Amino acid sequence: MKPTDIKNPEYFHKVVDCQHACPAHTPVPEYIRLIAAERYTDAYMVNWRSNVFPGILGRTCDRPCEPACRRVRVEEEPVAICRLKRVAADNKDDITDRLPTIPRKKNGKRIALIGAGPASLTVARDLAPLGYSIDIYDNQFAGGGMMRSQIPTFRLPVDVLDEEVNYILNMGVTTTFNVEVDSLKEILSKSYDAVFVGTGAPRGKGLNLPGLEDAMANVYLGIDWLSSVAFEHTRSIGKRVLVLGGGNTAMDCCRTSRRMGGEDVRVVVRSPFEDMKASPWEKADAAHEGIPIYNNHVPREFVVEEGKLKGMNFEKVEAKYDEEGNRTLIPIQDGLVFMEADDVLMAIGQENSFPWIERDLGIEFDKWDMPLVDKATFQSTNKTVFFGGDSAFGPENIITAVAHGHQAAVSIDLFCRGEDVAQRPPPHVTLASQKMGVHEWSYDNAVENDQRYIVPLAPLQKTLKDRKVEVELGFDISTGFKEAERCLNCDVQTVFDELRCIECDACIDICPTDCISFTTNGSEDDLRGRLEAPAPELTQDLYISADLPTMRVMVKDENVCLHCGLCAERCPTTAWDMQKFLYNVSQAGQ
Amino acid sequence: MSYQVPKFRHPDLPLNDLGYTKADYEGTISTLCAGCGHDSISGSIVRACHELSIEPHKIAKLSGIGCSSKTPAYFLGKSHGFNSVHGRMPSVVTGAALANRDLIYLGVSGDGDTASIGMGQFAHVARRNLNMVYIVMNNGCYGLTKGQDSATADRGSASKKGDPNIYSAIDLCGTALQMGATFVARSFSGDKEQLLPLIKAAMSHRGFAIIDVISPCVTFNNNPQSTKSYEFVREHSEATGTIDFVPMHKEITAHYQPGSSHDVTLHDGSSLRLYKADESLNPFDRRSAVAALEDHRDSGSILTGLIYINEDSRDLHEVLETSQRPLNQLDEADLCPGNKMLVNINASLR
Ligand SMILES: Cc1cc2nc3c(=O)[nH]c(=O)nc-3n(C[C@H](O)[C@H](O)[C@H](O)COP(=O)(O)OP(=O)(O)OC[C@H]3O[C@@H](n4cnc5c(N)ncnc54)[C@H](O)[C@@H]3O)c2cc1C
Ligand SMILES: Cc1ncc(C[n+]2csc(CCOP(=O)(O)OP(=O)(O)O)c2C)c(N)n1
Numbered sequence: 001m002k003p004t005d006i007k008n009p010e011y012f013h014k015v016v017d018c019q020h021a022c023p024a025h026t027p028v029p030e031y032i033r034l035i036a037a038e039r040y041t042d043a044y045m046v047n048w049r050s051n052v053f054p055g056i057l058g059r060t061c062d063r064p065c066e067p068a069c070r071r072v073r074v075e076e077e078p079v080a081i082c083r084l085k086r087v088a089a090d091n092k093d094d095i096t097d098r099l100p101t102i103p104r105k106k107n108g109k110r111i112a113l114i115g116a117g118p119a120s121l122t123v124a125r126d127l128a129p130l131g132y133s134i135d136i137y138d139n140q141f142a143g144g145g146m147m148r149s150q151i152p153t154f155r156l157p158v159d160v161l162d163e164e165v166n167y168i169l170n171m172g173v174t175t176t177f178n179v180e181v182d183s184l185k186e187i188l189s190k191s192y193d194a195v196f197v198g199t200g201a202p203r204g205k206g207l208n209l210p211g212l213e214d215a216m217a218n219v220y221l222g223i224d225w226l227s228s229v230a231f232e233h234t235r236s237i238g239k240r241v242l243v244l245g246g247g248n249t250a251m252d253c254c255r256t257s258r259r260m261g262g263e264d265v266r267v268v269v270r271s272p273f274e275d276m277k278a279s280p281w282e283k284a285d286a287a288h289e290g291i292p293i294y295n296n297h298v299p300r301e302f303v304v305e306e307g308k309l310k311g312m313n314f315e316k317v318e319a320k321y322d323e324e325g326n327r328t329l330i331p332i333q334d335g336l337v338f339m340e341a342d343d344v345l346m347a348i349g350q351e352n353s354f355p356w357i358e359r360d361l362g363i364e365f366d367k368w369d370m371p372l373v374d375k376a377t378f379q380s381t382n383k384t385v386f387f388g389g390d391s392a393f394g395p396e397n398i399i400t401a402v403a404h405g406h407q408a409a410v411s412i413d414l415f416c417r418g419e420d421v422a423q424r425p426p427p428h429v430t431l432a433s434q435k436m437g438v439h440e441w442s443y444d445n446a447v448e449n450d451q452r453y454i455v456p457l458a459p460l461q462k463t464l465k466d467r468k469v470e471v472e473l474g475f476d477i478s479t480g481f482k483e484a485e486r487c488l489n490c491d492v493q494t495v496f497d498e499l500r501c502i503e504c505d506a507c508i509d510i511c512p513t514d515c516i517s518f519t520t521n522g523s524e525d526d527l528r529g530r531l532e533a534p535a536p537e538l539t540q541d542l543y544i545s546a547d548l549p550t551m552r553v554m555v556k557d558e559n560v561c562l563h564c565g566l567c568a569e570r571c572p573t574t575a576w577d578m579q580k581f582l583y584n585v586s587q588a589g590q
Numbered sequence: 591m592s593y594q595v596p597k598f599r600h601p602d603l604p605l606n607d608l609g610y611t612k613a614d615y616e617g618t619i620s621t622l623c624a625g626c627g628h629d630s631i632s633g634s635i636v637r638a639c640h641e642l643s644i645e646p647h648k649i650a651k652l653s654g655i656g657c658s659s660k661t662p663a664y665f666l667g668k669s670h671g672f673n674s675v676h677g678r679m680p681s682v683v684t685g686a687a688l689a690n691r692d693l694i695y696l697g698v699s700g701d702g703d704t705a706s707i708g709m710g711q712f713a714h715v716a717r718r719n720l721n722m723v724y725i726v727m728n729n730g731c732y733g734l735t736k737g738q739d740s741a742t743a744d745r746g747s748a749s750k751k752g753d754p755n756i757y758s759a760i761d762l763c764g765t766a767l768q769m770g771a772t773f774v775a776r777s778f779s780g781d782k783e784q785l786l787p788l789i790k791a792a793m794s795h796r797g798f799a800i801i802d803v804i805s806p807c808v809t810f811n812n813n814p815q816s817t818k819s820y821e822f823v824r825e826h827s828e829a830t831g832t833i834d835f836v837p838m839h840k841e842i843t844a845h846y847q848p849g850s851s852h853d854v855t856l857h858d859g860s861s862l863r864l865y866k867a868d869e870s871l872n873p874f875d876r877r878s879a880v881a882a883l884e885d886h887r888d889s890g891s892i893l894t895g896l897i898y899i900n901e902d903s904r905d906l907h908e909v910l911e912t913s914q915r916p917l918n919q920l921d922e923a924d925l926c927p928g929n930k931m932l933v934n935i936n937a938s939l940r
């Protein structure tokens with residue numbers, strides 16, 4: 001193999017598993033160390049720069065970082081990255097003096113943002129400080145998009161939402177709320193320099209089963225029902241509720257039902273429990289609130305008696321997988337299973353819909369009626385129109401919408417300055433030794449053995465009575481500290497200098513996880529098979545040095561390195577050094 | 591400064607026949623200087639014992655005084671241990687081995703501990719062919735007392751702060767051969783590929799097995815003027831050949847280029863396959879071994895690898911015809927067989 005080019009910022013970026021997995025590439029270990037140092041405001045601002053909504057995300061993020069966390073590869077549970085974010089948000093001081101100043105003199109460019117969800121708000125946050133004039137249009141009464149209309153208040157209190165949305169709206173952004181945009185042509189006719197479409201995936205999918213017509217009065221689309229609860233148009237539901245679907249929307253529907261009068265609330269899902277789309281913690285939260293999940297039940301019909309919904313019939317199935325892992329659901333018993341219901345919520349998915357975008361504006365749509373959007377620039381085939389968030393490629397989550405927003409803002413800024421949007425700015429990176437003395441590091445290199453700490457919950461009697469009572473209480477400061485200490489500091493990189501190495505083997509001998517080998521070079525396949533310990537994890541890179549005097553090379557499998565610094569401590573010649581790698585994605589105007 | 595090795599280990603560490611991983615054979619974190627050769631030898635000992643699937647409580651590790659003699663704290667944390675006085679490890683092992691022949695005895699010493707203060711004890715334990723492995727971590731100096739030249743320092747070699755050595759060096763392999771050791775090898779801390787099978791073979795040999803492991807002292811004796819530095823040893827060693835250690839009940843599967851190879855069955859049923867690089871050395875012949883050592887000394891190179899093995903070795907217990915049951919397990923009835931027996935014995939002497 002060729003020696004690893006550690007000058008390429010993507011090499012070390014990948015070693016910081018959590019940051020790499022975060023769509024917005026939040027410098028996770030950096031803020032976790034700040035929390036451990038009780039510097040909550042600084043930790044909050046590291047987050048705010050990258051992900052815009054630390055308080056919101058610290059409660060609701062889909063947390064793609066956590067399954068990626070290195071800790072999972074050496075023990076059971078990842079660092080509670082998401083809930084640590086909330087610790088920063090809960091304990092920060094007033095941050096208003098740290099927010100960017102908004103120039104009074106504008107740069108003369110006008111941008112329209114359609115939809116006021118996280119994607120549009122991110123674009124606004126990145127462009128307003130550069131002097132852009134920004135107009136936001138949304139059909140709801142306030143900003144936040146689905147964070148306001150869909151995510152229930154027992155998971156995300158309104159004041160937390162308002163605070164972080166308002167940091168942006170207070171940047172001199174012009175808002176037009178309660179207005180449905182029904183023509184993009186009309187917006188374009190206002191001669192904006194660029195338009196960003198952040199309208200999300202607002203249409204819920206339904207199931208057209210026998211009996212639906214007669215049952216209609218008691219059957220709702222999950223997302224419509226959730227927003228009508230959020231906006232207080234709906235104040236109750238029947239005692240017996242069936243929620244169809246196995247995703248996060250289903251979990252929010254069933255838990256909200258429990259707070260709106262539902263007593264016998266059941267989730268019924270076609271797939272096996274393990275295949276459900278809902279995050280494991282959402283399933284656990286539903287179970288905690290006494291909501292059973294009936295898996296392997298395919299809905300077949302609504303049962304209506306005397307014009308009134310009585311319940312539903314389901315077919316019991318079993319999942320069979322072929323060699324490629326394709327699933328088929330095979331009926332396993334004669335006859336249908338009947339479940340009683342006063343109301344049914346259908347939470348089986350959402351989709352995009354753009355009835356308000358005229359098809360003669362130069363925006364091409366594909367066969368699924370989705371706009372053609374560039375994956376890197378978020379530009380559509382009409383150069384002035386950009387898409388991002390759920391509207392670009394279908395429903396995802398808040399952090400993805402934020403990541404899209406940042407990139408779209410970069411593109412809009414380049415576009416408005418007449419530059420090539422395809423030329424993406426490189427990330428900002430620094431690499432700095434953490435050595436303080438012979439065996440002293442400026443980071444806490446000791447590896448904590450503690451198991452993941454559990455976030456305490458408010459008592460059920462209290463939370464089930466009032467949908468506005470937040471369920472999770474968040475870590476207190478001392479638990480937050482202990483959880484922060486579990487982080488392995490994966491951004492503190494092991495940097496190897498072959499010119500200093502005397503091949504004494506000290507690093508090999510000390511490394512607790514057998515990451516380091518000295519051996520003759522070979523192809524990656526071959527090398528992976530003959531290192532000190534097996535290296536089967538192909539997604540984790542091998543770090544290869546140039547040839548050493550004995551004509552061997554140093555090979556480090558990054559997979560389970562604990563970043564403990566012992567290799568560097570045991571190296572007599574400082575051929576190994578622990579260096580902090582800070583990676584920040586470039587944002588508009590930087 | 592780290593005072594502990596993290597608890598986490600590689601998730602796919604291989605298990606040995608007993609179901610243990612290498613980690614089960616580790617000790618506490620080393621306090622030796624970073625880069626000390628001794629730590630690498632500890633690492634090889636850990637691996638050898640793991641790969642041999644020895645139950646940790648079946649090993650006793652004993653040492654004298656010196657940085658080298660501190661290492662037993664850093665490996666085999668679940669084995670028996672005895673850190674004795676300077677140069678006196680051999681007599682303590684002799685006592686322990688006579689009392690309990692069932693343990694595997696691993697003596698660890700330094701060149702000072704062995705070739706200076708402990709020379710007499712070393713000579714006698716070799717002469718008696720005590721069933722033990724004797725590892726010398728040889729750095730040519732007294733590391734623990736700040737690097738004075740030891741008796742194995744080569745004439746003309748200079749340590750970091752010292753003048754060139756004016757005395758001739760003791761060759762511990764030569765001395766051991768002279769004294770009657772039945773397994774003699776030399777290796778280098780920085781060459782695990784060679785050291786590992788040698789340690790395994792030594793542990794399976796019945797009789798006195800010495801491995802003189804050159805082990806650079808990075809702090810006091812790793813300078814360019816020293817003949818015990820990493821660089822000098824790498825440049826000047828010449829291996830007798832390579833050896834493969836094949837544990838008992840395992841088939842020889844490795845495939846090697848043709849050359850002269852020779853299989854040796856060891857006492858415990860495992861075997862050694864030797865691939866000779868040097869045709870002039872016959873490791874089954876003591877004279878040949880002595881000559882090879884002399885030749886290499888004359889040519890300024892360091893002979894490493896298996897130098898001598900006596901396949902017919904009879905260890906001290908065999909020579910003494912001690913009971914098969916370890917002495918420490920004999921009870922009063924065994925030891926005092928009663929008046930009738932005494933009468934018989936007396937009668938036989940009349
Ligand atoms: C029930 C539910 C729970 C969820 N929970 C989570 C969670 O816990 N964590 C998470 O990360 N994600 C969650 N999501 C997903 C997340 O809410 C979305 O991925 C995210 O909000 C998408 O952001 P966006 O900016 O693309 O659009 P949205 O947030 O959807 O915002 C789009 C805005 O545009 C408005 N709009 C649409 N069309 C028009 C129009 N024609 N004129 C004017 N305004 C218009 C909409 O009303 C809305 O206000 C959840 C989604 C649902 C349905
Ligand atoms: C009876 C006695 N004399 C002298 C000493 C001082 N002393 C301690 S270690 C040592 C030499 C150790 O050299 P070596 O065995 O080569 O070990 P190294 O530290 O080099 O590994 C000496 C002379 C002592 N501890 N006890």
Ligand code: SF4
Nearest residue numbers: 018069070487488490
């Ligand atoms: S241990 Fe810390 S730095 Fe490493 S992946 Fe997990 S959270 Fe990120």
Ligand code: SF4
Nearest residue numbers: 511561562564565567
């Ligand atoms: S930091 Fe060094 S010693 Fe620690 S696990 Fe990583 S490679 Fe091994």
Ligand code: SF4
Nearest residue numbers: 623626657733807808
């Ligand atoms: S003084 Fe020399 S022998 Fe002792 S620990 Fe340090 S390097 Fe090793």
Ligand SMILES: [Mg+2]
Nearest residue numbers: 700701729731
């Ligand atoms: Mg010494």
